[in-house]
Amino acid sequence: MAGLATQRAFGDPAVSDIGATALFPAALFAAAGPHARSTWRRPPTRGHDRDMSHEPTNLTDALASFDQLWSPRIVTTVNDYDVRIAKVAGEHVWHAHDDTDEFFLVLDGDLRIALREPDGERTVTLSRGSVFVVPRGVEHKPSSEHGASLLLFEPTGTSSVGNRHDGIPGHVDATTGHELPERSAPGA
Ligand code: NI
Numbered sequence: 001m002a003g004l005a006t007q008r009a010f011g012d013p014a015v016s017d018i019g020a021t022a023l024f025p026a027a028l029f030a031a032a033g034p035h036a037r038s039t040w041r042r043p044p045t046r047g048h049d050r051d052m053s054h055e056p057t058n059l060t061d062a063l064a065s066f067d068q069l070w071s072p073r074i075v076t077t078v079n080d081y082d083v084r085i086a087k088v089a090g091e092h093v094w095h096a097h098d099d100t101d102e103f104f105l106v107l108d109g110d111l112r113i114a115l116r117e118p119d120g121e122r123t124v125t126l127s128r129g130s131v132f133v134v135p136r137g138v139e140h141k142p143s144s145e146h147g148a149s150l151l152l153f154e155p156t157g158t159s160s161v162g163n164r165h166d167g168i169p170g171h172v173d174a175t176t177g178h179e180l181p182e183r184s185a186p187g188a
Helices: 002-011 013-023 026-032 036-040 059-064
Strands: 073-078 081-091 102-109 111-117 120-126 131-134 139-155
Touching: 059 073, 059 081, 102 111, 111 131, 120 131
Parallel strands: none
Antiparallel strands: 073 081, 081 139, 102 131, 102 139, 111 120, 111 139
16 A cells, blocks of 8 residues: 555655655755856866967976986976976975875886884885875975985975975976977977
8 A cells, every 4th residue: 555655646746746855955046046047167277278289298308408416397287286397416405295196107217205203213215117106294304325316296386395394405406397498399
């Protein structure tokens, strides 16, 4: 008998009206007005459409386009993140990014990252092809005895020396990343 009761309920005009009102609250759409739909558009971002090329970027060519060490170049953006590349050799500076993790991919050479963790200090060694994430807030100091090329992934605007750091030596560029030089002259 429960089945019959259900059928009657759905067949009852009064019940159907209540259901339609709940599922399609036309009054709410009408109140929102003709421009309501615009609020659903993707908001403008600092992301890929900002000023980046929509052509492929060859990382080997990009790395060959500059020589400065510890001075990241922005190769592209993903949502609110930069993909940066850097050439490094020698020591960077102790620093921490309190608001973001920092992703490292070693494209060539070897990179060491000293870390000051709650349990003490340790150093990780990343060979070519290795990835590592320094968690937010962890003081770290990258170094490379013989030189390395890196790819970094971090929020746009992130400083290369974090928001806390030791004194910045002259060979370290404190930057939020530079544009690649060939970006303004594709194919040149
Ligand atoms: Ni860092």
